[in-house]
Amino acid sequence: MTIEFPFSELLEQLPKQFFASLVAKVGEKIKAGHDVINLGQGNPDQPTPKHIVEAMQRAAVNPKYHKYSPFQGYSFLKEAVAAFYAREYGVEVDPTREVAILFGGKAGLVELPLCLVNPGDVVLVPDPGYPDYWSGIALARARMEMMPLVVEQQFLPDYSAIPAAVADQAKLMFLNYPNNPTGATATKEFFAETVAFAAKHGIAVVHDFAYGAIGFDGKKPVSFLEVDGAKDVGVEIYTFSKTYNMAGWRVAFAVGNERIIRALELLQDHLYVSLFGAVQEAAAAALLGPQDCVNELVALYEARRNAFIAALREIGWEAPAPSGSFFAWLPVPKGWSSAEFADVLLERAHVAVAPGIGFGEHGEGYVRVGLLTDEARLCEAAERIGRLGLF
Numbered sequence: 578m579t580i581e582f583p584f585s586e587l588l589e590q591l592p593k594q595f596f597a598s599l600v601a602k603v604g605e606k607i608k609a610g611h612d613v614i615n616l617g618q619g620n621p622d623q624p625t626p627k628h629i630v631e632a633m634q635r636a637a638v639n640p641k642y643h644k645y646s647p648f649q650g651y652s653f654l655k656e657a658v659a660a661f662y663a664r665e666y667g668v669e670v671d672p673t674r675e676v677a678i679l680f681g682g683k684a685g686l687v688e689l690p691l692c693l694v695n696p697g698d699v700v701l702v703p704d705p706g707y708p709d710y711w712s713g714i715a716l717a718r719a720r721m722e723m724m725p726l727v728v729e730q731q732f733l734p735d736y737s738a739i740p741a742a743v744a745d746q747a748k749l750m751f752l753n754y755p756n757n758p759t760g761a762t763a764t765k766e767f768f769a770e771t772v773a774f775a776a777k778h779g780i781a782v783v784h785d786f787a788y789g790a791i792g793f794d795g796k797k798p799v800s801f802l803e804v805d806g807a808k809d810v811g812v813e814i815y816t817f818s819k820t821y822n823m824a825g826w827r828v829a830f831a832v833g834n835e836r837i838i839r840a841l842e843l844l845q846d847h848l849y850v851s852l853f854g855a856v857q858e859a860a861a862a863a864l865l866g867p868q869d870c871v872n873e874l875v876a877l878y879e880a881r882r883n884a885f886i887a888a889l890r891e892i893g894w895e896a897p898a899p900s901g902s903f904f905a906w907l908p909v910p911k912g913w914s915s916a917e918f919a920d921v922l923l924e925r926a927h928v929a930v931a932p933g934i935g936f937g938e939h940g941e942g943y944v945r946v947g948l949l950t951d952e953a954r955l956c957e958a959a960e961r962i963g964r965l966g967l968f
């Protein structure tokens with residue numbers, strides 16, 4: 578007889594995965610033979626650039642990499658990160674003390690609360706926001722205080738609205754620009770304000786720069802580290818998943834505050850040995866090699882954005898154009914909840930979108946669309962929605 582082992586209390590208190598039900602519903606529709614246009618997820622649709630795959634192929638046969646890699650990653654990758662930050666953002670980084678290699682951005686984001694907060698401590702979280710922030714906070718048994726992101730504030734948190742008592746209790750804050758799910762971008766002024774607020778209240782800032790490469794209309798997204806004093810209060814998490822279409826490779830890094838980097842490496846020493854050396858070599862090749870592939874990718878997403886937003890306006894959906902990321906954040910028509918509206922689009926138009934409520938209370942009233950299929954499919958999605966006559 579197999580024993581029904583109870584899960585630990587820690588596992589039982591993890592947040593429910595809201596989007597699992599969406600994935601299941603989409604799967605059922607496809608199984609029933611419908612041609613679903615799935616715009617509900619954030620999985621890049623393009624392959625990894627050829628020169629990066631080739632670097633991996635060459636490195637995979639190197640016996641050096643068939644052994645354990647150094648615990649904290651290869652220094653050549655950390656040096657490549659420093660060269661990348663100097664080249665792209667004019668930011669000086671010490672590769673020996675200010676860079677940690679991560680098994681994807683998600684791992685770092687989940688590890689950080691475990692590194693920096695105690696049970697009951699307060700963590701400031703954007704609402705709406707990327708749900709994986711909640712996971713690390715739950716594992717650390719900390720408490721979330723939401724920072725509403727609203728259109729009137731360009732989807733940037735309003736620090737003056739955070740009660741002083743909450744700010745003083747907060748130990749950690751997550752930010753993410755270009756933003757998932759709103760597609761908003763940040764300014765240097767906002768990051769300077771963030772540094773001042775964090776310094777005043779002793780808060781560690783984690784800027785999730787997952788969409789760092791994806792800014793539209795010729796505007797390159799700003800790195801948090803470009804602002805004076807940023808390294809005194811925080812780190813930036815940079816993933817290869819989106820810039821180089823390497824979501825399956827699981828490679829990212831944290832860069833910035835030495836003490837936070839030390840904490841990450843210490844925790845990781847206990848959790849794993851570092852990434853396969855060949856992946857690290859390919860990652861360095863991505864950072865140091867030609868960047869045309871990145872420019873082409875941004876142009877591709879921008880063309881999709883323009884075509885899709887124009888198609889939505891044609892059907893009467895007054896949709897704002899995102900300034901970065903590969904998401905469009907679309908207000909639902911009056912009288913609908915985001916979940917009801919997403920259900921109707923899936924049921925009647927066979928178009929899957931992510932209901933805003935899944936990203937937090939302030940996501941209500943919106944749905945998120947990923948620009949992760951070609952222009953023709955995006956325009957077809959808009960046409961199918963138009964035929965429902967809801968606008």
Ligand SMILES: Cc1ncc(COP(=O)(O)O)c(C=O)c1O
Nearest residue numbers: 619681682683707757787816818
């Ligand atoms: C805002 C944001 N942060 C982090 C990640 C994690 O990326 P990865 O774990 O692939 O590095 C994602 C992925 O979708 C994301 O949307």
